[in-house]
Amino acid sequence: MYAYDHYDQAMVDARVAEFRDQCERRLAGKLTEDQFKPLRLMNGLYLQLHAYMLRVAIPYGTLNAPQMRALADIAEKYDRGYGHFTTRQNIQYNWIKLEDAPDILADLAKVEMHAIQTSGNCIRNISSDHFAGAAADEVADPRPYAELLRQWSSFHPEFSYLPRKFKICVIASESDRAAMRLHDIGIRIVERDGALGAQFYVGGGMGRTPMIAPLIRDFVPLDQLVTYSEACLRVYNRYGRRDNKYKARIKILVHELGAEEYTRQVEEEFAHLLDQGVEPPLAELERIKGYFADPAFDAADVEPDRSDPDFAVWLDHNTHAHKIPGYVSAIVSLKPVGGIPGDATAEQMRVLAELAQEYSFDELRVMHTQNVVLPHVAKADLQAVWQRLNEAGMGTPNADLMGDIIACPGLDYCSLANARSIPIAQRISERFAANGKEAALGELKLKISGCINACGHHHTGHIGILGVDRKGTENYQLLLGGSEAEDTSLAKITGPGFDEHGIVDAVETAADVYLREREHGERFLDTYRRIGMAPFKEALYG
Amino acid sequence: MILVTGNDLKTGAVTWWTGHGWSTAIEDAVDVGQAGDAIIAAEEAARRVNVPYLIEAEHGPDGAPRPAHIKERMRALGPTVRPDLTLKPNDVDAIRNVV
Ligand code: HEM
Ligand code: SF4
Numbered sequence: 029m030y031a032y033d034h035y036d037q038a039m040v041d042a043r044v045a046e047f048r049d050q051c052e053r054r055l056a057g058k059l060t061e062d063q064f065k066p067l068r069l070m071n072g073l074y075l076q077l078h079a080y081m082l083r084v085a086i087p088y089g090t091l092n093a094p095q096m097r098a099l100a101d102i103a104e105k106y107d108r109g110y111g112h113f114t115t116r117q118n119i120q121y122n123w124i125k126l127e128d129a130p131d132i133l134a135d136l137a138k139v140e141m142h143a144i145q146t147s148g149n150c151i152r153n154i155s156s157d158h159f160a161g162a163a164a165d166e167v168a169d170p171r172p173y174a175e176l177l178r179q180w181s182s183f184h185p186e187f188s189y190l191p192r193k194f195k196i197c198v199i200a201s202e203s204d205r206a207a208m209r210l211h212d213i214g215i216r217i218v219e220r221d222g223a224l225g226a227q228f229y230v231g232g233g234m235g236r237t238p239m240i241a242p243l244i245r246d247f248v249p250l251d252q253l254v255t256y257s258e259a260c261l262r263v264y265n266r267y268g269r270r271d272n273k274y275k276a277r278i279k280i281l282v283h284e285l286g287a288e289e290y291t292r293q294v295e296e297e298f299a300h301l302l303d304q305g306v307e308p309p310l311a312e313l314e315r316i317k318g319y320f321a322d323p324a325f326d327a328a329d330v331e332p333d334r335s336d337p338d339f340a341v342w343l344d345h346n347t348h349a350h351k352i353p354g355y356v357s358a359i360v361s362l363k364p365v366g367g368i369p370g371d372a373t374a375e376q377m378r379v380l381a382e383l384a385q386e387y388s389f390d391e392l393r394v395m396h397t398q399n400v401v402l403p404h405v406a407k408a409d410l411q412a413v414w415q416r417l418n419e420a421g422m423g424t425p426n427a428d429l430m431g432d433i434i435a436c437p438g439l440d441y442c443s444l445a446n447a448r449s450i451p452i453a454q455r456i457s458e459r460f461a462a463n464g465k466e467a468a469l470g471e472l473k474l475k476i477s478g479c480i481n482a483c484g485h486h487h488t489g490h491i492g493i494l495g496v497d498r499k500g501t502e503n504y505q506l507l508l509g510g511s512e513a514e515d516t517s518l519a520k521i522t523g524p525g526f527d528e529h530g531i532v533d534a535v536e537t538a539a540d541v542y543l544r545e546r547e548h549g550e551r552f553l554d555t556y557r558r559i560g561m562a563p564f565k566e567a568l569y570g
Numbered sequence: 571m572i573l574v575t576g577n578d579l580k581t582g583a584v585t586w587w588t589g590h591g592w593s594t595a596i597e598d599a600v601d602v603g604q605a606g607d608a609i610i611a612a613e614e615a616a617r618r619v620n621v622p623y624l625i626e627a628e629h630g631p632d633g634a635p636r637p638a639h640i641k642e643r644m645r646a647l648g649p650t651v652r653p654d655l656t657l658k659p660n661d662v663d664a665i666r667n668v669v
């Protein structure tokens with residue numbers, strides 16, 4: 029894992045001191061809220077429905093046991109004993125006091141964490157594959173590239189006041205487990221004739237105008253990665269729509285110019301930048317790679333004992349192939365039946381820290397599905413890990429099943445919301461636990477957002493739900509056919525919305541259409557793509 | 571009726587104007603009529619509250635003010651999915667009155 033050098037540490041420490049001073053001035057009345065708001069947002073501090081909310085960055089979703097313990101301590105000491113893991117692989121605390129914020133940032137800095145660039149119109153925390161460094165199908169560990177880009181983009185003066193927020197994702201396998209093409213820049217590390225390079229997808233996003241990023245360059249040599257990224261950003265920074273917040277994301281620019289014209293401008297800028305010395309020396313990338321070297325994998329390849337049927341079910345759903353035969357990556361479910369998706373208590377975080385230390389070379393990952401991964405678990409240890417997870421309420425065997433619902437905070441916490449998301453997730457999870465259909469349905473990704481901003485990824489749910497405000501009451505639109513994976517697609521609205529009870533029935537109706545219509549081996553998404561919307565509409569609206 | 575609400579500057583807690591100060595209990599909130607803007611200006615200047623604003627409410631069945639919009643009812647109580655963290659953890663009807 030990456031470890032701060034003295035530059036990183038000095039930057040983060042200086043930021044804590046600066047923010048402490050800003051908070052003191054705000055509390056003393058020397059700064060108005062109008063003056064203070066952009067400053068607190070630069071440090072991840074929002075004002076939400078019930079209190080201040082702090083978003084902490086987890087770079088490319090990777091953290092170690094001491095960091096997870098620090099997150100647990102913060103939940104307990106400064107919040108109400110829990111945190112919420114988000115679809116951007118970060119964590120949010122919902123009950124933060126302004127007077128505590130500097131101390132929290134200081135505690136984070138002690139474990140090489142911060143909340144910098146988790147808000148505002150800058151390059152946000154870079155996301156990645158949660159199985160990075162472990163996946164059997166990756167051509168390389170994508171995290172050194174993400175880390176290089178993190179260093180380049182941190183406090184980058186030219187990109188601190190972009191037209192709008194900017195999200196980058198780096199993956200390194202054909203399978204896309206990070207919604208790569210729904211980012212402002214999606215980078216896939218690929219191998220060509222023995223050399224590694226990067227594919228650049230630019231102009232994806234969700235929000236009110238969802239778009240799938242087009243491929244604009246098929247192969248960027250790795251010693252030009254930063255330069256090419258800079259060219260992409262420069263064209264956007266120059267021509268992005270600053271006049272209209274809703275048209276300010278790069279996806280609108282790429283769409284309005286057309287991918288071809290945008291690419292032409294990027295290439296022109298790139299050619300100009302190539303001899304400007306933008307790129308860090310390759311030695312820096314090599315230095316970073318050193319931090320991500322494989323741990324000492326030495327476990328024998330023994331198949332786990334499947335005699336306990338509950339354990340066997342968990343193995344089938346919640347483990348993922350590892351590049352080393354004796355290991356797997358284990359998915360820790362933060363989606364117990366009827367629970368709040370993505371919430372973890374301080375005690376649960378401590379259990380995860382312990383398990384990471386004991387069984388996963390001190391590493392954890394946050395998934396965009398709001399679960400956690402123990403990336404390197406020896407097969408021989410799986411049963412012990414599963415037992416501990418179960419005891420702590422994190423052993424639900426539902427990865428990628430109906431119960432594994434993504435839900436944004438919605439109206440229970442978020443000041444931008446139209447409707448609640450979490451209770452809908454809870455009712456659906458309970459319904460499908462009770463009707464016993466979850467196993468039969470197989471892979472089915474359900475995603476809920478409480479408003480059009482799409483933090484809950486509803487556009488890319490096999491089934492998506494969007495909360496809307498209908499004359500002051502909560503109403504829910506149903507969408508079908510989205511995917512955030514390598515077969516990326518955007519979901520379509522079925523028709524008129526439903527009330528909070530009706531939407532749960534509607535999901536079951538859609539699931540039943542699939543169970544009736546599916547052909548051998550088809551997932552919900554495959555059946556939908558084959559038969560189209562009509563049979564679903566017929567069942568839903570008659 | 572018109573209420574003034576905001577968040578406590580230091581803690582972020584939701585607060586309501588009571589006529590002579592601020593309270594986290596909406597039961598203490600008073601109708602400010604036309605006086606809202608003046609109260610906002612004075613209280614913000616005194617740093618007793620952060621980003622105060624006016625909302626509409628009616629008299630609820632129990633006599634306490636009931637905000638017209640669900641978002642404000644949510645603010646007045648707390649998250650419906652964590653009754654234990656709301657202001658009325660033991661009142662089984664409290665959440666039903668929000669939604
Ligand atoms: C304090 C609560 C939050 C606020 C105020 C907020 C605000 C927003 C806004 C305004 C957008 C739309 C941006 C645009 O389209 O230009 C957005 C998008 C998004 N947010 Fe949030 N959000 C919040 C919480 C979250 C949480 C909890 C998650 C993860 C569960 C999240 C993840 C995302 C993602 C993935 C997107 C869509 C990706 C994109 O930018 O295109 N946000 N958010
Ligand atoms: S989708 Fe809307 S309701 Fe949900 S967290 Fe984002 S801004 Fe809030």
